[in-house]
Amino acid sequence: MNYTDKDKILILSATYGDGHKQVANAISEAVDFSLPNVEPIILDIMQWLHPYLYPVSNYCYKKVINKFPQLYSFLYRKTHARSTFSAKLNALFSRGMSSLLEILQTMNPKVVVSTYPLAAGIMSKLKEQGFIDVPVVTIITDYTDHSYWLHPYTDQYVVGSNQVKEKLISLGIDPHKIKCTGIPIRQKFIxxxxxxxxxxxxxxxxxxxxxxxxxxxxxxxxxxxxxxxxxxxxxxxxxxxxxxxxxxxxxxxxxxxxxxxxxxxxxxxxxxxxxxxxxxxxxxxxxxxxxxxxxxxxxxxxxxxxxxxxxxxxxxxxxxxxxxxxxxxxxxxxxxxxxxxxxxxxxxxxxxxxxxxxxQTKTSSFDALDVILREANSRVTQKSVSV
The missing domain is CATH 3.40.50.2000 (Glycogen Phosphorylase B;)
Structure with a gap:
């Protein structure tokens, strides 16, 4: 993977369902349109971390969704709230921190954006263990909450509705860490x-x-x-x-x-x-x-x-x-x-x-990008002050 000398925004996504990737594309498009000196890089985290397991897991995901939807529903509801079961299952799916850390150290992005819940979990764990200090922004791609989106070392959440924002607040997330911009979409839909x-x-x-x-x-x-x-x-x-x-x-x-x-x-x-x-x-x-x-x-x-x-x-x-x-x-x-x-x-x-x-809002992608940039810039300011 080759990188330019531009500042980089790393966008972590996955193709388990098309929505996560489309949101990543929307943010990338907004960066390309408004920030010529910044390079957005989209990384399919599951394909990158598990190149041999990924095709099998993606196939199984689609089969479970289509053939056994009630099994998926059971797992979704069972892990909706944080529990011992959800934590163990999340840990199983979130293996590969060392590989992602290597990417982060090589790329040195100014900010990391997660449009896939397991990516958000891995980034939070890396920050918790002191391996990285890069700002982390999570974009929730549905009009609901789930424990796999919510992690203690996430710096900012971007959500699609005030209802999701209020739900996150009720779960103990600092209101200042939640911005309601609407779910980002590509400009051709505007x-x-x-x-x-x-x-x-x-x-x-x-x-x-x-x-x-x-x-x-x-x-x-x-x-x-x-x-x-x-x-x-x-x-x-x-x-x-x-x-x-x-x-x-x-x-x-x-x-x-x-x-x-x-x-x-x-x-x-x-x-x-x-x-x-x-x-x-x-x-x-x-x-x-x-x-x-x-x-x-x-x-x-x-x-x-x-x-x-x-x-x-x-x-x-x-x-x-x-x-x-x-x-x-x-x-x-x-x-x-x-x-x-x-x-x-x-x-x-x-x-x-x-x-x-x-x-709806016709500026959701640019509003979300503004949240991302403010978080990246605030971290630069904090470092300058500390020095």
Missing amino acids: QTEPRDVLAEKYGLIPNQFTVLVMGGGEGFIGKGISTFRAFEKLASPIQLIIICGRNRKLQKQLEAVVRNSKHKVLILGFSEDINELMAVSDLMVSKSGGVTTTEAMAMELPLLIYRPLPGQEEDNAKFLVKSGMAILAKNEEDIISNIQNMLSNSIPLLLMKFKARIN
């Missing part, structure tokens, strides 16, 4: 082309009701085609954009089924242009990942949440529904009845758009 331009690009009708269905790649509708077929029960035709991710099997199945659909259907695999697809849609049907829902909030796109993963996604769903930015569908019939109601009455959609407008 600035988009007009809907009619994007509709022409994707072969869609600009003024027809359009539903974006996300999560196919993670098994959201991957267990069958019944969820798609349920849309045929709608009284009038709509436009559907279905994202299958890297689930090629599902994509081929859907392509065969949609030939007889009364709806105009656009089926896509993995896409880097989700922002454009959000901008051309009236409603998103999805799970409730922290980053994806934050991107939708920034686009003022109403959410119909379906099959949130047990654990943090269930907590995210509760926050979004309580805040008025989303509706939770219990089953396929509930999806259809909600969409049918929206087709005949636009008020629920308008209310969700309004709630998203007042809850």
Whole structure:
């Protein structure tokens, strides 16, 4: 790994779920945009520390999520509050401090940002044992708390909502160490082309009701085609954009089924242009990942949440529904009845758009970067004073 002579911000992330990496990318993008003399470096900490174990563990994580969600839910709830069990499990997953210490000593970053909870734990442990004195900032990538995010030697926490801030305070975190900026997202979700331009690009009708269905790649509708077929029960035709991710099997199945659909259907695999697809849609049907829902909030796109993963996604769903930015569908019939109601009455959609407008911030990445820089600069000032 080669480094330049610029000051460095090390961003520790992981690809267990896409959200941690997307937040890391958002911070990196903000640095590149506003700080030409600073170099952001993103490190997938699990892949770096455990190069041989990582592919196996990542595969097992996805299988547990899709095949045994209740097992994941059990482990998540069992470790939600700090306990002997959570501490032992965290210690097992957090091995590799010496390797990370070597990276830190070689790179000498001005500040370290963790967008993955186990990375935050390792950084705290290194500081506790006196190996490092670099400022450490943790960005919580969901609208909930968990013991694995919270560590005694973290200097600053960046959170997505005041509810999470209040929860951290109730758990004994110093209020001055918590900044509510919103979950950082990339700028392409802030600035988009007009809907009619994007509709022409994707072969869609600009003024027809359009539903974006996300999560196919993670098994959201991957267990069958019944969820798609349920849309045929709608009284009038709509436009559907279905994202299958890297689930090629599902994509081929859907392509065969949609030939007889009364709806105009656009089926896509993995896409880097989700922002454009959000901008051309009236409603998103999805799970409730922290980053994806934050991107939708920034686009003022109403959410119909379906099959949130047990654990943090269930907590995210509760926050979004309580805040008025989303509706939770219990089953396929509930999806259809909600969409049918929206087709005949636009008020629920308008209310969700309004709630998203007042809850989201279009400057979350730069606000989070400001927190990071203030922490880095305060440490420099403290050292100068002590000298």
